[in-house]
Amino acid sequence: MxxxxxxxxxxxxxxxxxxxxxxxxxxKEKVQATRIPFFRHVAAATGLEPKSGSSVxxxxxxxxxxxxxxxxxxxxxxxxxxxxxxPIVVEKSARDVVLALDISGSMDQRDFTSEDGPPKQRLAAVKDVLRDFIAARQGDRMALIIFGTRAFVQAPFTEDLNSLNGLLEQTEVGMAGPNTALGDAIGLGIRLFDSSEVDQRLMIVLSDGADTSSRMTPVNASAIAADKNVVIYTIGVGDPNATGEDRVDLQALQDIAQTTGGQYFFADDEAALTQTYQQIDEQNPRVVETQSYRPRxxxxxxxxxxxxxxxxxxxxxxxxxxxxxxxx
Structure with missing residues (x-):
């Protein structure tokens, strides 16, 4: 101090x-005085010599x-x-992260195997893994997008990761409709980044189905994301051999990641999903701007x-x- x-x-x-x-x-200032005719006699009697001047x-x-x-x-x-x-050192995140989570009807399937019990619901397994991933990124700004037939912002950019996890817990299958609007979810994430002031922008997209209801195709959305320096990591879950909307479109997820300079992953159980998020974390270590100030x-x-x-x-x-x- x-x-x-x-x-x-x-x-x-x-x-x-x-x-x-x-x-x-x-x-100097003038003052009033009384003049007496015998002033000189008084002065002589006292032995003083009268003179003009001022009193200091x-x-x-x-x-x-x-x-x-x-x-x-x-x-x-x-x-x-x-x-x-x-000095107090404040670390400010130099990168914003958007999580885009598919909550279409197919995410209700119970085919995610875990090490400690029977197969889990896909969305429940994803929540368990995402909860730890979010908690480990203290200091980062993160946003959550959920999509089904339509895409919605569940949580805008925030550093309050506890609140983000709370909003994740409130997410349920079918809240956004039964279909999959993958392209719209990417487009909504791009709009979120328009308010971002940092240069490094990362989007993680998890989907278990094929795009069936987007107004913007995933290919076009990923091209726009690349122009705006948004890197997208895609994660495919579910069954690639299924039919219709239940079949995960792995090729589309690969193309999205490749177009934006990101990476594609496929996870068919909880352990693989956990490893996927660990790899994303390792490839994208926390980036911060350090600011120091001294309270006065x-x-x-x-x-x-x-x-x-x-x-x-x-x-x-x-x-x-x-x-x-x-x-x-």
Missing amino acids: TYTFAAPWVFVLLPLPFVVFWFAPPH LGRTWLQSIIATLVWVLLVTALARPERLAD ESLTHIPLLIVIAVILLSSAGFHVAQHRRSVR
Whole structure:
């Protein structure tokens, strides 16, 4: 902890009273007097020689010390003394991440095997893995998009990852409709990045079906994402050998990742999904901007309080001295 002054140049004013004392002309003012015809006789009787001039009030050494101390304290207050605390380092995320999660009807299938029990619902297994992935990215800004027949923003960009996990828990299969709008989800993610001020932008898209209801095709959406420097990692879950909307379109997910410079993954069980997110985390380590600042506490009130105390004490002492003289 250190001490400093916000305006140290104010100390150039310290010699100002002495400059005024030595170079400024003395203060003069006219006063009324009574003229008596026998003034010279009175002067002669007292042995004094009358002369014209002015009366300069004297100052005791104590008054001089008090005046000097008050002036120094006032200049010190004008210089704004401050106490600097220890530096505080703040890490700000230099990358924004969008999670796009498929919650179409097929995500209700219970075909995700786990190490500790019977097969899980696809969405439940994804939630379990995503919960840990989100919690491990403290300091990053993340957003959550859910999509089915339509795509919606479940959570805008936030650094409050606990709230993000809470909104993830509230997500249920079919909330956005039974179909899959993969292209619209990517387009919505691109619009989210329009408000982002960072250069590194990452989108993770998880889907278990083929695009059937998008107004924008995944190919066009990924091309726009590439133009806006958005890197997309795609994760396919589900059964690639199924028919209709239940068949995951692995080729489309591969093309999306390749177009944007990202990477494609396929996970057919919970362990593979966990490994997939670990690989994404390793390939995209946390990127931060470090900012440092030192909290400042103003101490201007201290010299001002001392000035008030000095003036009050000196005034009280002056009145006591006058009272003693009057008693004598």
